[in-house]
Amino acid sequence: MNWSKKNIDLTKDLISKQSYSGREKDAVEVLKQFYKDCGFDEIIVDKYGSCIGGIHGKRSDGNNLITLFDGHIDTVEVDEKKWTYPPFGAVEDNGKIYGRGASDMKGALSSMAVAVAKFAEESKKDFSGKIYVSGSVFEEIFEGVAPRSVSDITNPDFVIIGEASELNLKIGQRGRAEIVVETYGTSAHSANPEKGINAVLLMSELIQRIENIKPPYQEKLGEGILVLTDIISKPYPGSSVIPDYCRATYDRRLLVGETVDSVLDPIREVINKFKEEKGVEVKVSIAEEEKICYTGEKIASSRFFPGWIYDKDEPLIRKAYNGLLNSGLDPEITNYSFCTNGSHYAGEKGIMTIGFGPSHENIAHTDDEYIEVEQLDKALNGYFNILNEIYK
């Protein structure tokens, strides 16, 4: 069996099916067919549309370990005019495959699925436990929300996130929260501004005060960061009207152990003082988002995705590391600088999680996104050798 070619073919087939968040159905069909062709023991499409394939070990002794590979199957959208290559053409040129999702992260998802198929065949399923792969939906909108259902179904002991790590081993990430601050004023004709209370002016003063809040710091994950990302007022446009509403959004990077209250409390303190001084209404909350999946199911969550970190000496992490060494790789052990589905598996559920994936994170979301064929091969090998180590 030429597994390397199978991996290239599956990567291209996945890229050729546009799968923007909430519209992943066609790519899911490709993955489902791959599971079928490779004789997976379980094939499940869950309520949100994530596509899970599982193989079952034949041995009943041993550690009965359940491993889950998670790769999101959705992508961000493209501005086709800016692409030199057709974004869904999966054109191979000079050792690279071009297309939306090549690096983020259909190449990784394919490598994981092919590695599991290869392991099933070469081990003749003579191992104890189960191995799952999930092409998870909606990651680009909600990191770690669709995986809630994937982890309920598969109940894993160990999760491998395939987001780009340049073939290094990731053992943590900062999480993220979106915080909404709202000020309420009183509208008036702009010819008589003194008769109203300008919600934008209130907000501009409040923003200065929030700037003085110092977010927490943790040695391994760095700074918690609190940064203003947008501001909007109503009515908009506000011709000849004093705005009576203003909303500002903040992005906050979360460290390990932070909760909604620990994140909001310092802002609440500033706001309470401000309200007392000004006698106005101000609110703060975590942003809420709701979308519809291609299955028709509603997916909703507050935008609070926890951070996580593990010790590099954890036994499963050591084994995974050894598997990568056996693949001829020399991985650095570090943290992801961005938020991933690990927010759910590790951050919310406390399941041992690592990240290992092909390609460079800065190719994600770019025009002419690509993945190097060599990276695909190395990732496939890496995943396969991780399985060899943990099911030894």
Ligand SMILES: [Zn+2]
């Ligand atoms: Zn991604």
